[in-house]
Amino acid sequence: MTTTADRYPLPELTGLPDDIRERILAVQEKSGFVPNVFLKLARRPDEFRAFMTYHDALMLREGGLSKGEKEMIVVATSGANDCLYCVVAHGAILRILEKNPLIADQLATNWRKAALTPRQRAMIAFAMKVATASGELGDEDFSALHAQGFSDEDAWDIGAIAAFFALSNRMANLSGMMPNPEFYLMGRVPREKKG
Amino acid sequence: MTTTADRYPLPELTGLPDDIRERILAVQEKSGFVPNVFLKLARRPDEFRAFMTYHDALMLREGGLSKGEKEMIVVATSGANDCLYCVVAHGAILRILEKNPLIADQLATNWRKAALTPRQRAMIAFAMKVATASGELGDEDFSALHAQGFSDEDAWDIGAIAAFFALSNRMANLSGMMPNPEFYLMGRVPREKKG
């Protein structure tokens, strides 16, 4: 184990502020476990709340991108940032949303080889530039998005998600956040139908 | 002018939600002008609120770092990310807080040449690694902070500020955010005494 994982020990649920504990319990109810990002960040309640609010503002916003497309951006840029937690946890979400057990590993390893539509390739290319060389963004990058039917509002969505996970990836790497074992398998096998 | 600066036009104050307009008016009252970051982000009220809340959670938090030291982190890492807005705007804040007209240009250009204490040098070195190669962070980076008297909570503060401005720098580069002309000169000349 990396010792950084032990550096910021996970807090007990009982000691957390009510709103945070309730959010965590709701996630646990829905997922069957508590993703480590919630516990790692909960030790700083103000930062926890801001992080979750920002996340939801971007990821739940109605707009030109589907939820699956947003997670594609997360997985590809997190791969570029060598962020184990986000690649594995958001890889799981992506597989489930897209009902595609292969897409996450493809995007995290080499998005150019992933089975994407031309529109999605343009989206990921723009997101990767925001993630790795935002200072070089120029008109030609926006034009490449427009050519695939994206609006400037879509460009903002794409870029803002890449920007938010630039933060998120760094927090995970800083805090020694390890993905819960459950994430690795989620979305890889067909769910049993409830009968 | 870069056309990206025109891509996301600044909104009119009158059309903004009350809480946002009031925050902006308060800043204007205090500073004498509205920093462009407020207007650029205000077109997306939910993201605006999350951004400002997160910023305040980190930058106003009481802890082992002074306000000036926090701004040193912002200026140095924003320089590494080629973010004009943050270098100029936070450079102004840093000069004022530190009562040092030279430090911001030094940190933005080459932090190794800046007039820093050994403690501050360790702080900036850690922040720069979070900003540019967070996937390679290891025990040796935390040890270098400890050797200068920083705690793990201080390390979180340093890293989290670098992480937040990884987001902020990308939003500025994405949205074509240009620094207000007022920032360039602030903190460079002694204030006239009132009297």
Place this chain on the structure above:
Amino acid sequence: MTTTADRYPLPELTGLPDDIRERILAVQEKSGFVPNVFLKLARRPDEFRAFMTYHDALMLREGGLSKGEKEMIVVATSGANDCLYCVVAHGAILRILEKNPLIADQLATNWRKAALTPRQRAMIAFAMKVATASGELGDEDFSALHAQGFSDEDAWDIGAIAAFFALSNRMANLSGMMPNPEFYLMGRVPREKKG
């Protein structure tokens, strides 16, 4: 789909030289499917034979590294080379050999965060330097291996595997080699016991 995947169409088994067809049928018998690397390379029989002979000389050689450790080297360096085929296919082999469903994703994304022993960390660090900056190898790199009990013969094994997959990764990226869908799931769930 990337069009490169269609550039070098897979040959029919019936048209292949006997020795190659037999090797492929043997793999199919054992694995239940034909890994694409065999079909992609089979169109050049001489190169196919040399590739497989070299692979076996390194990966089947008795020495100081276990088979699982050798696959760790493959997965980590293939991740550094953005090679989708090798990350997914050898990730499967690694999970099976190590009976560890998590290790492959960890090594492919960020080996520094993987759950490794100090000995394995030294092994991967050396392999990564061979993969990405072999011209800078020096005595200090061999000393770091020796400190973990590795001999110079082990260093050769580690480096030679990294070198062979430098070739293999490039052939996969050149030829548009896509991982068989079966690989993505292998080793992630406990095998059903045969009764």
Place this chain on the structure above:
Amino acid sequence: MTTTADRYPLPELTGLPDDIRERILAVQEKSGFVPNVFLKLARRPDEFRAFMTYHDALMLREGGLSKGEKEMIVVATSGANDCLYCVVAHGAILRILEKNPLIADQLATNWRKAALTPRQRAMIAFAMKVATASGELGDEDFSALHAQGFSDEDAWDIGAIAAFFALSNRMANLSGMMPNPEFYLMGRVPREKKG
């Protein structure tokens, strides 16, 4: 303070060769202070003379570039080379020549965001390639200059200035040359008119 700044102590004016002392006194007369580059280099009189002669041959030469444009090249490429002395000292000169208090910080931080004409953008792009990747220069780089009306002689001027400051930046970083405090403020505030 960085100790490198103390490594090569500044010489006394009285001990310098007559021609060098006179040049320094002339600069002091004009500027009101002696820029540190003169004192740092004066300890090696032969190198001092060659440096100044070369500088003047390029920067005072009549040709297709204005003096302000030449200083734009200096500031942008010195930013890319992390040279504190040249960014601050030539930033001052640039502000004064262009009567523009903002342009130097823009060019030093991110030239793509600077308020430049298309012609100036082409000039800076060419200079940056000479500064950072001259081995990759090709016909397409000269064509981009020609498209903005630059001649091959102008290209030589642009490239030679970038090349000279590749030398200058390295000498400043080597010798621990620190900008005089006066430079930081010059050209930022309107000069008082002499009455």
Place this chain on the structure above:
Amino acid sequence: MTTTADRYPLPELTGLPDDIRERILAVQEKSGFVPNVFLKLARRPDEFRAFMTYHDALMLREGGLSKGEKEMIVVATSGANDCLYCVVAHGAILRILEKNPLIADQLATNWRKAALTPRQRAMIAFAMKVATASGELGDEDFSALHAQGFSDEDAWDIGAIAAFFALSNRMANLSGMMPNPEFYLMGRVPREKKG
């Protein structure tokens, strides 16, 4: 001397397997000396045989590339990988094959400055991408080859040679392989005619 050169001592010919000793003696007969690559690799007979078989499969294959063009690929990519052995040894072969005493130093130092035909420039550009960024290969790279008359089979040849020497360069750097002094001069002076 670098100590790595002493790490894997060269074996005595007498102790080698017959087939390997015979191959080495044949090379010695032809060249007048034994290139160090043969002795360095011979200590691992299985790897030696696979290496030589692979080498011959690529370098002796009849196809769209001349032997001289293949060696151009070797020298340029080995230069990019900082591989002293391959630059010097294959530089000698290239000079002899092309009857050109200048081309090897040009390609090893900066292929863009080498005296090449447009077809050869396209070939080297493709090979360099395989050598240094194979994960980014795309249709545009194949199109650039097609525009110069290369087929997809030629592209495979070019890429496979670059891939094989990615392996070879790493083995040379790993094993401390030093070029025989004879190679440095070969092909630089006209051979004396035998009378």
Place this chain on the structure above:
Amino acid sequence: MTTTADRYPLPELTGLPDDIRERILAVQEKSGFVPNVFLKLARRPDEFRAFMTYHDALMLREGGLSKGEKEMIVVATSGANDCLYCVVAHGAILRILEKNPLIADQLATNWRKAALTPRQRAMIAFAMKVATASGELGDEDFSALHAQGFSDEDAWDIGAIAAFFALSNRMANLSGMMPNPEFYLMGRVPREKKG
């Protein structure tokens, strides 16, 4: 041929200023040919004179470095800058000065593999940092020189030569300067004794 070589045509000797023509004729007398650097730069007489004066101030200066050691710095850093002219022309000078036909190719390709003394290795390591990352120079770099017996004046010499050839390499790449064919062979074969 690269067309850049034709961009700045070489001037006729007869049209050059007397002092420049005389210097060129003196070189021709001594070497048997006119190195292209003299002709390329002669079209700008002021720059020519400053370049040669600077060159001589560094390369002819008496100090702690031998002439051969100075040329080692030139060849290694010019290799890092992909400068064909300087690698080939100064490689020739280095071979002659050191009476070593192998050292230039070693230093240009991979200085870590070159047959150097520990003192020379420290010298080249320092020079390479000045050439490629001068902004990161720190006390530890000077200490590494001191440990090998170099003084601060020696450090200046090493760094200043690396800095001057940072200029020179860029001028060669800018102007399409091609090495004279004579340089490639010089110093590789023992001179015939004059009888």
